Amino acid sequence: MTNIKKGDLVKILSGKDRSETGKVLKVNTKLNMATVEGRNIVFRHRKPKKGGEKGQKLRIPMPMRASRLMVVCPHCKKPARIGHVTDEKGMKRRVCKRCGKNI
Ligand SMILES: [Zn+2]
Structure with a gap:
């Protein structure tokens, strides 16, 4: 179980994005994982479709353990x-x- 909900602002407690904050995009309550906007980013390369077209680097936020996150209270x-x-x-x-x- 996690207390985190979609749309919450959370602070990341550990890992490479430690002490950063971000908005929760998705929560998986079964796995106890949450995806935070702009955090835990991996780069995916998209191959060019035609010759001459540039390949794209996509920034994709990966889910992380909800236990690594703490909800930031909107009041205090x-x-x-x-x-x-x-x-x-x-x-x-x-x-x-x-x-x-x-x-
Ligand atoms: Zn508060």
């Missing part, structure tokens, strides 16, 4: 631990453990 702007609370209507909400606000 800091990487925060996420808590789960169920409100009076029975709705599950994510809250920042730092400032207590909904995320």
